[in-house]
Amino acid sequence: MTVREVARDAYREALPALAASLVGGLIAGVVLSGMRAELRAVPGLLVLVPALLATRGNVYGSLGARISTALHQGLVEPRVRSGNERLRAAVAAALANGLLVSSFAAVAVFAILSVLGDSVAPLPVLVATAILSGLFSGVVLAGVVVTAVFAGYRRGRDPDTLVGPLVTTTGDLFGMLFLLVAVRLVLLVGGVI
Amino acid sequence: MSTDWTVRAITRAMLPVLLALTLVEVGSGLVLGQFEAQLLQYPTLLALVPVTIGTAGNLGSILAARLSTSFHLGTLSFDPTDEHLAGNAVATLALAVSIFPIVGIGAWGLTALFGGVQLAPGTVVAIALTSGIALAVLAVAVTVSVAYVAYRFSLDPDDVVIPVVTNTCDVLGVVVLFGTVQALL
Numbered sequence: 290m291t292v293r294e295v296a297r298d299a300y301r302e303a304l305p306a307l308a309a310s311l312v313g314g315l316i317a318g319v320v321l322s323g324m325r326a327e328l329r330a331v332p333g334l335l336v337l338v339p340a341l342l343a344t345r346g347n348v349y350g351s352l353g354a355r356i357s358t359a360l361h362q363g364l365v366e367p368r369v370r371s372g373n374e375r376l377r378a379a380v381a382a383a384l385a386n387g388l389l390v391s392s393f394a395a396v397a398v399f400a401i402l403s404v405l406g407d408s409v410a411p412l413p414v415l416v417a418t419a420i421l422s423g424l425f426s427g428v429v430l431a432g433v434v435v436t437a438v439f440a441g442y443r444r445g446r447d448p449d450t451l452v453g454p455l456v457t458t459t460g461d462l463f464g465m466l467f468l469l470v471a472v473r474l475v476l477l478v479g480g481v482i
Numbered sequence: 483m484s485t486d487w488t489v490r491a492i493t494r495a496m497l498p499v500l501l502a503l504t505l506v507e508v509g510s511g512l513v514l515g516q517f518e519a520q521l522l523q524y525p526t527l528l529a530l531v532p533v534t535i536g537t538a539g540n541l542g543s544i545l546a547a548r549l550s551t552s553f554h555l556g557t558l559s560f561d562p563t564d565e566h567l568a569g570n571a572v573a574t575l576a577l578a579v580s581i582f583p584i585v586g587i588g589a590w591g592l593t594a595l596f597g598g599v600q601l602a603p604g605t606v607v608a609i610a611l612t613s614g615i616a617l618a619v620l621a622v623a624v625t626v627s628v629a630y631v632a633y634r635f636s637l638d639p640d641d642v643v644i645p646v647v648t649n650t651c652d653v654l655g656v657v658v659l660f661g662t663v664q665a666l667l
Contacts, residue, residue: 359487
């Protein structure tokens with residue numbers, strides 16, 4: 290193969306996945322730019338955004354990869370209703386890890402900004418926002434990943450090639466959407482008390 | 483995969499890596515915090531943030547996946563004249579040049595639709611495209627270096643290269659966007 294042929298193949302193979310995640314990223318961006326009031330009300334929230342979005346991608350990307358490997362090996366049946374114990378453990382682990390890592394990110398952001406002397410919202414506000422958004426987006430993303438990987442597998446598609454673009458697209462989208470919902474809830478409760 | 487399918491075993495395998503990657507991402511958040519005032523002033527720039535980070539990470543992870551497959555198949559050598567290396571590098575650059583103008587137009591158009599645009603579309607496209615080209619060059623450099631290190635230490639490129647490259651490119655996405663905004667605005 291010449292350099293030109295390799296480049297053309299690589300380009301054609303990557304373009305659809307990039308275009309799909311472009312749509313998710315743009316919608317996430319619109320949500321973020323509509324969140325300016327919340328970003329001003331909760332200093333430190335913007336610093337937390339990349340860590341929260343990346344956690345969604347890392348945790349649910351790895352859940353998808355784990356399930357698709359298990360399907361290939363015949364360890365898991367491609368049916369949600371079969372209530373497979375392995376599947377339940379994998380989903381529970383993903384949710385638990387997502388929540389742990391999100392709260393860790395909130396604590397780290399609070400600690401670093403406090404040490405730097407920057408203005409930062411109270412720790413409970415950041416942690417509550419991180420946990421609520423992790424919980425909401427986690428439940429939806431786990432559902433999306435499991436359903437899509439199973440559906441893809443039953444239709445004879447290789448789930449490995451589905452997981453990456455699917456998680457980057459829906460992860461950004463739901464991650465940002467539920468971050469907005471979570472911070473509004475926290476501000477609402479905080480305002481009432 | 484040898485990990486048991488219990489919550490405890492999965493957590494033990496994943497959590498250390500996740501915590502380390504989170505600290506890297508908090509670093510990129512701190513860079514975002516440095517130009518928070520500008521981002522809040524120009525909503526279009528704020529809209530560029532997730533899509534730039536995401537596209538940079540995707541360019542890196544696609545390149546990493548392709549290089550590690552060629553590597554497993556034995557068709558890759560770490561030689562600048564190697565056609566797999568050169569071809570994939572060229573494709574990464576071409577993808578950036580075709581995707582990032584759409585990123586710019588999309589971010590401008592969508593924020594225009596939902597109110598509050600103060601930047602000219604040309605400026606936004608210039609910021610997106612400049613960042614995109616810089617990111618493609620950096621993604622190639624990072625991916626090839628990480629893949630080379632994995633190869634020298636005989637680590638499985640699939641386990642190491644993809645998460646390291648994706649999260650590094652995330653951070654570079656923010657840093658490059660910050661640099662471009664300072665240079666062009």
